[in-house]
């Protein structure tokens with residue numbers, strides 16, 4: 001199927017989110033869409049998928065104009081989309097989810113369970129998806145759940161599959177597997193539109209790359225262009241992709257965690273006897289595959305989860321039993337993993353979200369009265385400083401692009417004096433220019449003497465920022481190592497191998513390679 005977008009334009013009030021976009025997706029190609037936060041990628045894909053109506057322009061499928069006014073129509077036209085948030089029904093099997101996902105009568109419409117199983121097996125084998133039709137989706141890892149979403153689309157006879165930042169939630173190994181699936185789809189004639197912020201992925205898998213900046217196509221290029229060139233095309237200025245980091249000068253311990261135990265809502269021990277310290281002026285990075293207790297660790301540290309045992313001390317003061325508000329008052333900043341749940345209130349304006357819990361204290365309130373002027377002045381300053389792309393400081397945060405929502409949270413948390421900064425996946429969904437900026441800010445915070453705890457599943461982020469790296473596996477800390485530890489050793493530790501053994505076996509591996 002050949003898909004042409006001609007002059008597609010979308011305005012939100014005075015903002016032109018897509019400005020006469022021309023783009024052709026050829027049959028059987030992997031076409032990467034690249035652009036900084038708020039460039040207009042999601043808006044463009046939402047128009048293609050029938051979620052947003054274009055103001056101007058047309059969509060042409062195999063020579064015939066066809067603009068879809070609902071996802072159902074898009075699916076009927078052969079267009080499928082996998083969103084960042086999965087839409088699977090928990091408690092159901094893969095085959096049941098695929099049956100439920102049928103959205104046209106052309107696909108699995110009237111088929112029974114046995115036929116759905118057979119179809120899942122067939123598609124799964126054909127594209128190397130390796131999914132068991134009878135598995136319950138709750139038992140599957142994030143990477144496999146994503147493949148179920150792809151299966152749902154394929155069962156609807158998708159000819160153009162849109163993947164919106166699919167790798168943001170995957171481990172390095174799962175990313176490699178997803179790339180193989182994309183190649184298998186392409187080789188079978190399906191086109192893939194792949195949205196990502198990770199330039200090395202783009203170069204590894206794309207047949208062609210289209211870069212969008214501020215709502216316009218700036219270039220369509222081959223994957224032979226360098227990462228630096230792609231970054232510059234995206235943001236319109238050179239970007240320093242690898243930060244130079246000066247050594248830390250750690251001071252007194254700020255955070256001391258001893259024998260911490262956290263039991264999750266299902267009664268499973270999520271954090272198991274964890275002890276570590278973070279000193280003033282250093283960054284401790286917590287690495288690990290998603291789901292090994294990092295989320296619960298952070299929630300316990302900031303007071304959002306109960307502690308089943310052990311202690312959490314901030315400069316000697318025990319925090320166990322104190323509220324999130326008391327911890328905020330004690331100088332703990334928190335950049336949460338799930339920003340839309342814990343980080344901002346979507347219906348509140350940018351200005352309100354830039355103060356939230358801080359609004360009742362100086363400089364925003366005096367003697368119990370909130371100064372709207374102070375809230376506004378703060379917002380104008382932060383939006384400028386963090387380059388938040390928003391129509392105004394009064395815009396609800398829900399109307400911002402994903403990356404710009406994240407910048408609002410970062411701007412709030414990094415703009416007050418902190419003893420301890422706890423940042424979980426701080427740059428997830430951010431473009432290269434913004435990552436460079438946020439990493440600089442975090443290191444500046446460290447150099448100001450703040451103790452920093454970074455939790456990230458992205459090893460490049462951990463090694464860029466951390467002065468020491470703690471690796472978590474199944475709720476425990478496997479070891480705490482130097483940031484120059486080779487990645488293969490860190491990878492082994494992330495699979496539960498203690499540092500001494502990991503060092504031994506990776507040394508043995510490299511000797512083998514050398515000989």
Ligand SMILES: Nc1ncnc2c1ncn2[C@@H]1O[C@H](COP(=O)(O)OP(=O)(O)OP(=O)(O)O)[C@@H](O)[C@H]1O
Nearest residue numbers: 012017037038039040041042043399400401402403
């Ligand atoms: N419903 C809406 N109302 C108002 N403005 C919107 C709406 N949806 C998107 N926008 C604006 O349109 C612009 C493009 O947003 P879009 O989500 O398409 O960007 P993106 O390239 O996908 O960004 P990101 O990489 O951060 O996800 C942004 O400035 C955003 O604030």
